[in-house]
Amino acid sequence: MLNEGILVNQIDPTSDRAVFRQIADQLRQAIESGRLREGEKLPSEAELIEHYSVARMTVRQAIQELRNEGLAVAEHGRGVFVRRRPPVKRLASDRFARRHRKDGKAAFLAESEAVGARSEVDMISVSEVRPSKEISDRLGTGSDQTVVSRSRRYLRDGHPVELATSYIPVDIARGTKIMEPNPGPGGIYARIEDQGHTLERFVEDVSTRLPTREEAKLLNLTSGTPVFRLIRTAYDLQGAAVEVCDTIMSGDAFLLSYELPAH
Amino acid sequence: MLNEGILVNQIDPTSDRAVFRQIADQLRQAIESGRLREGEKLPSEAELIEHYSVARMTVRQAIQELRNEGLAVAEHGRGVFVRRRPPVKRLASDRFARRHRKDGKAAFLAESEAVGARSEVDMISVSEVRPSKEISDRLGTGSDQTVVSRSRRYLRDGHPVELATSYIPVDIARGTKIMEPNPGPGGIYARIEDQGHTLERFVEDVSTRLPTREEAKLLNLTSGTPVFRLIRTAYDLQGAAVEVCDTIMSGDAFLLSYELPAH
């Protein structure tokens, strides 16, 4: 496949811009201008070496730069391809509205079926742990008190997109289905309300960063995909925190939407 | 400076894990365990070559991996250092409350002074443009209608942290201080309300990705820092969109906080 027509210019060796950067510039330009479309194959190392008359490491550096920028992905033995962007899913700010729980649905599943995506949950584990300071501060529990921790992974159309761990004070969770892998219809928020803690509001703190290696592995992230970290605290009518949920979301799979009153 | 004591293990050449990855693993472990603290210098290339008895390109690949992960930054001529994380600023969800405008403050400045940071705005430019489809869809204007575009960059303690462009329909902006670089006390939201468009609510759509080269340059981002893209639409009492603000925020400088009712 000789699609070198993509590369229009030659290299200026007298320029103070490094040769490998100039090559990266041209490839980047081809991608951004649409001459190379999503999923399309970039010229191979051999073709680039031939075309530019440079050493192998030089073209590899150029390609490495594009990979770091998240524009391209390499597949061993096949080639380097323009990165495909998965469709993003919009998470509306009413995703915790009570009517969804009344329908017997947990938030993630309700959201997903609204856009026709098939969702699953796996890697569910429930345990009793001593929370980190960050969590116990939010829950308002003493740092010596243990809490119930529920971890799980969400998949959309078979692809992992989100890791979540909920922390619930033991005095709320003990003796309920919150301690079981499947908490029943409406999810754990429905169970918390069953316990007499009517939910009043949530606070979500959103930050972004690159994933740790562990996160990248569990979410199957290609280099160049950041993640959202979303920490949600749920408060009951008395203003007490009844749950903290620590979530890592694949950055290219979500769009978070919030509505704010201007009051 | 011989701080090789950080590296406890040797390399297993029979392992199927590449040598440069094993070296990266050890350095990463040193960083994550705290044996190497923020800002501290990693062993130099020469020291690593000596310690592991490998070629220069091999240690460079190891270091490159850490740089890609955002754990380390290289300074030409000085060394490679554990990345410093700037303090993050919390953006509360009431940042557009009317009382702030009453005080004569625009949102960004009000937020910043709350945490004692010195803020500035620069690179202000105002023009009339044909909006992209994404913007005109949100504004509900025809794609042929022009809108007023206001771009600016925000700095905190002298460091650029945010790029923002506001789009306002011309029939609201024309003949007002919205067309001027300095829109007066309370910012453009105060001017929009002066025009009889009482603000009722905002919708913020938040996504994350790696910065473009342009953004990285303007925000002075080191490789491995993602950005937030926040598109805010402001609606008046009649439910009409009166402004759309497209914002790129340095991902390591902000924490977005939102409050949601459980209704």
Next chain:
DNA sequence: AGCTACTACATGTATAGAGGAGTAGAGCAG
């Protein structure tokens, strides 16, 4: 004191070469 030059050391760029390992298709044996 203030300046320059030099030196040591750091990372950056580029070349050349040798295997290794995954992919995919062609062709052949059964």
Next chain:
DNA sequence: CTGCTCTACTCCTCTATACATGTAGTAGCT
């Protein structure tokens, strides 16, 4: 048709070398 091998092509790992460029401290001159 199925399953296998062979081959060509792809990216991956690692070595070795050379020179460029930025930083920082020192020695020495003015």
